[in-house]
Each structure stands twice: as C-alpha cells, then as structure tokens.
Amino acid sequence: MSSILFWNCRGARKKQTGHYLRSLISNNEVNFVGLIETMVQDFSRLEINKLIGCNWDFFHVPAVGKSGGMLALWRKDTVQFEVVMTMEQEIVGNVVLPNLQKWGIVIVYASKEYHTRRLLWNQIGPLVSSDLPIIVRGDFNCCLNQGEKTGGRKFSYTIGAQEMADFMFINDMHDLGFMGQKYTWSNNKSSNSKIWVRLDRVLMNSIGLRLAPLATVKHLIRIASYHCPLMLNLAPNELKNGTRWLRFEDIWITYPATWKIVWSKWHKQGVGQPDEILNRTLKALFFWSQNRLKELGELKIALESRIKELQMIECSADGLNEEQDGELRRNAGELNSTLARLATWWRQRAKIKWIEEGDANSHFFHSNASGRRRGNRIMETQKQNGECVDDPNLIQKEFWHFFVSKWKERQIYVMNWHDFSQEIGSLNI
Structure with missing residues (x-):
C-alpha cells in the first residue's frame, strides 16, 4: 500500500502535532508527508527526529515570521524525492514510490488573496502539463461551490474560484473526491458563528488516474489543527478473503453455450428463493467464463x-x-x-x-x-441507522441485504434469456 499524507498542521512544533502525526504514520503505512503552515523558520535534524523519527528525510520552506512554512518528509529507506522548484506557495518535486513508479508532487499552500494566488496557477501550470502522473494537493484557501461550505457568508462564484476551476480544466487536473467528513476546515466557533469549508483537496491528472484508477482520499479527524489531515491511498486494499462482485457481462450473450447454462440453473429442481436462484446462475456463468473463455x-x-x-x-x-x-x-x-x-x-x-x-x-x-471503473467503486456507504461504513465486506453485505429485500418485494420470475439479462442489467450486478 502506498499512502501519502497531507496536513495543514498550524504549527509543527506543537506536541499534539507530533503525537497525531506519528499515530497516523504507524496506522496507515505512510511513505510521504506534506505539512504546511509549520510556522517554523528553521528545522534541525534533531527536531525532525523528534517530530517523525530518524528514518525520514526532509525539505523545508521557511515560514515568514510565524506565518506559513512548508515541510516535505519522506522515508529514506523506501522513497526517493527530488525537489524541482520551490516558491512561497508551493513545493514541486518528483517522488519515486516503493513500487518504483515516478510521480510529480506539488504541495500547495495557496494565499487567501486571489491576486497572489493567481501567481500559483501561473507557476505550476507549465509543470503539471508534463508526461508524468501528477498529484497536486494542499490547502487551496478556496472552495468551488455552495456544497463545499456551510455557515458564514453565502458562497459566491468569485474570480478566485473561477481561476482555480480554469486551472483544473486547462491542466487536466481532476478532484479525487473524498471519504469521511464533508469539510476539511472549521473555525471552531460555536452555534451560529460556526463555519465549515472544504479548503483542502487532492488533484490528479489523467495519466495518474490511469496508473491508480482506484486511488482514494480520506478526510481524517481534526486534532491539533483547524484542518483535517488528508490521506491519499494510491492502491487501496481489495475485498478481503478473495471476495469479489459478480457482474453480468454483456459478452456472455454472444456465446450460445451460456443459454443452456441459464436454462439448466434457472429450472433446477429444488427449493430456492429468487435471490438464491439468481446468485446460483450468475456463479455458474462466471465460472464457465473463467474455465472456457x-x-x-x-x-x-x-x-x-x-x-x-x-x-x-x-x-x-x-x-x-x-x-x-x-x-x-x-x-x-x-x-x-x-x-x-x-x-x-x-x-x-x-x-x-x-x-x-x-x-x-x-x-x-x-x-x-x-473513469467509469473509478466512479463505480463504492468506498463508503451509510446504513439505515445512519452509521457510515467503509469496510469492503460490510459494504457488500449491506448492498446484498438491500438487493434481497427489493427482490422479495418484486417477486420477479424471468423465463427467457432476454428478460434475464435485462433484469440483471437494471439491478447493476
């Protein structure tokens, strides 16, 4: 698993920052970390060892006074990182991950003032249009629609938001979405004064999406900062114990042999509910395609x-x-x-x-x-009691219970191939 962590920590020398950072790394097998708003002008090797450990190398962009500052950290035994360019709002570099894939990484701490933020788009625009897979991640200090904000002033599509959207469109950068809580920043005030905004995000170009089509971003809980850490996993674990979804393949229709399989399984003597008959037929078609095709x-x-x-x-x-x-x-x-x-x-x-x-x-x-494969992947679902689950086996179980209940409500008995394929297609199995 190749995990990359980004976090606007709002002070890298705080004890809470170090405790939470080390916990996240040990629990998620993180190989690369990008911290912004470190509020530190200079880091020593001893301070890095205390913050994250002695197995990590680092590159630091100093804060201006007690404002800003960026820190890139990577495991020197598994990852190689080369800095290409640094400016006040970004660190640009190339990283070679443990699987030997080379990625371009841009760590962003965008200015709150859109005139200054415009310089960021102009600086990194030519760099992200290369043939490398690119990840642009950070605090953009900008949201793109009303759904990314609640509380405070009503969202308006300002010039700053338009320029960010234009940057993403022109440079083929795609928002990876997220799992977890909806917003990444809060002002930590109470009642009507509370504001929530999605200021932090991870962008990836099309080349990166082809290399890591199932890449996921998780918004972790907020501790020691107003911002959520963002965990990017380029190769999420598949279903455990070899479990996989069975989906109806349109190409099965082109083989006459599959008609006999459906007929024999659908009319097999014995007790069976509609969902059991459907599951039995799908399994027979799947194993036939594995063995014969x-x-x-x-x-x-x-x-x-x-x-x-x-x-x-x-x-x-x-x-x-x-x-x-x-x-x-x-x-x-x-x-x-x-x-x-x-x-x-x-x-x-x-x-x-x-x-x-x-x-x-x-x-x-x-x-x-x-892109369709990525869009079809369900990383998180909400149960009837409101509880969110992200474990693949629990998601599968939840959808299977839903499917069985709907099937029993409809009590559909299909008798020919056309109805069978149409029914399965409508259920998105």
Whole structure:
C-alpha cells in the first residue's frame, strides 16, 4: 500500500502535532508527508527526529515570521524525492514510490488573496502539463461551490474560484473526491458563528488516474489543527478473503453455450428463493467464463499472428491448400467475433453510447473506461441507522441485504434469456 499524507498542521512544533502525526504514520503505512503552515523558520535534524523519527528525510520552506512554512518528509529507506522548484506557495518535486513508479508532487499552500494566488496557477501550470502522473494537493484557501461550505457568508462564484476551476480544466487536473467528513476546515466557533469549508483537496491528472484508477482520499479527524489531515491511498486494499462482485457481462450473450447454462440453473429442481436462484446462475456463468473463455486480448493477438502467416503463404507462389484456406476463413471470422466482444466489454465499462467502430483502443476511450471503473467503486456507504461504513465486506453485505429485500418485494420470475439479462442489467450486478 502506498499512502501519502497531507496536513495543514498550524504549527509543527506543537506536541499534539507530533503525537497525531506519528499515530497516523504507524496506522496507515505512510511513505510521504506534506505539512504546511509549520510556522517554523528553521528545522534541525534533531527536531525532525523528534517530530517523525530518524528514518525520514526532509525539505523545508521557511515560514515568514510565524506565518506559513512548508515541510516535505519522506522515508529514506523506501522513497526517493527530488525537489524541482520551490516558491512561497508551493513545493514541486518528483517522488519515486516503493513500487518504483515516478510521480510529480506539488504541495500547495495557496494565499487567501486571489491576486497572489493567481501567481500559483501561473507557476505550476507549465509543470503539471508534463508526461508524468501528477498529484497536486494542499490547502487551496478556496472552495468551488455552495456544497463545499456551510455557515458564514453565502458562497459566491468569485474570480478566485473561477481561476482555480480554469486551472483544473486547462491542466487536466481532476478532484479525487473524498471519504469521511464533508469539510476539511472549521473555525471552531460555536452555534451560529460556526463555519465549515472544504479548503483542502487532492488533484490528479489523467495519466495518474490511469496508473491508480482506484486511488482514494480520506478526510481524517481534526486534532491539533483547524484542518483535517488528508490521506491519499494510491492502491487501496481489495475485498478481503478473495471476495469479489459478480457482474453480468454483456459478452456472455454472444456465446450460445451460456443459454443452456441459464436454462439448466434457472429450472433446477429444488427449493430456492429468487435471490438464491439468481446468485446460483450468475456463479455458474462466471465460472464457465473463467474455465472456457480465453483471455480476449491474448486470443486477438494469436489470431492476428496466425492470419498474418496464412496470408503470407497465400501471397507466395504455392498459395494455400484447401485445409489452410478453410483455416484462414475460420480465423478471420473468429477474429471479427473477438473484436466485437472486446468492443462490447469496453463499452459496458465505459457506458459511452456514441463509440464508433475503431475507437475501442483509443486513448480517450480507455480513459473514460478507467473513469467509469473509478466512479463505480463504492468506498463508503451509510446504513439505515445512519452509521457510515467503509469496510469492503460490510459494504457488500449491506448492498446484498438491500438487493434481497427489493427482490422479495418484486417477486420477479424471468423465463427467457432476454428478460434475464435485462433484469440483471437494471439491478447493476
């Protein structure tokens, strides 16, 4: 697991800061930390050891008086970090993570004054438009809509908010969203004077989203600061104990053998509730596809290679014999079927209805498919009693109970393939 922590700590020399920081690192396997508003003009090696430990290297941008200051920390035994540029509002560098992936990282502490913050967009704009996966994270001192603020003055779409939105659009930066509490900053006042705003966020470009399509950001609890720490996990753990969702694949319809599987499982003698019959049928289709179907990408390559060989022989003086000619025709037909199945497979994941023939391998189409995969992943859900859960097994259990209850309410018994596939598709299994 590769976790990166960002936190506006509002004072790095506070004892509470060190206690909470060390706790977060030990519990989350953090490899890189970005602290802002350290309020420290100079850090010694001894102070770093006391703050986070002796296994960490660091780079510090001094505070101006008791205002500002940024600190980048990385585990020197697992991570390499190179500073590319530093300014008053940002640290820009390249980090090599334990999995040897190289990422560009920008730690931001944006000015509250939008004229000064405009310099930030101009400075980091050319740097984030590189071919590297980029992470821009920090306190932007700006929210983008009314949903990111409660209390105080009503949100207005100011020039500062517009310039930040323009920066994200022009430079292909995407907000990763979050898990946990909605806002990242509070003024810690009471009753009607309380204000909550989402000032801190993590942005990533499309290259980064392709490398880490399931990256998650969690807003942790606020301790020792007005700001929440933000935990970025580039490779979140999958479902435990090998558990996985079973989803209906549209390409199954293209194989006549699956019709017999559905018929036999759906009409199997014995006691069974509708949800049990559906689950049994889906499992049979899934294991059939695992055991019988070749990897479509590998099959495509093998067929193309064999067709190329046969066509080379066809162009030679001897030409093809009757058996080779039949093989060429069969392989060409199978390749066309495989290409159609591949297009169906990607279309189901991207949900793009306007894809034209030939677009299945385009950069844009695969980006949309990865985005759809990310959007379909549920990282947190709320139970009927209001409790939020983020454990994958508990989320799966909660949705399965919901599905079973809805199924029993409807009491649907489908009798043919078309109704079966339509019903499953409507349930998003």
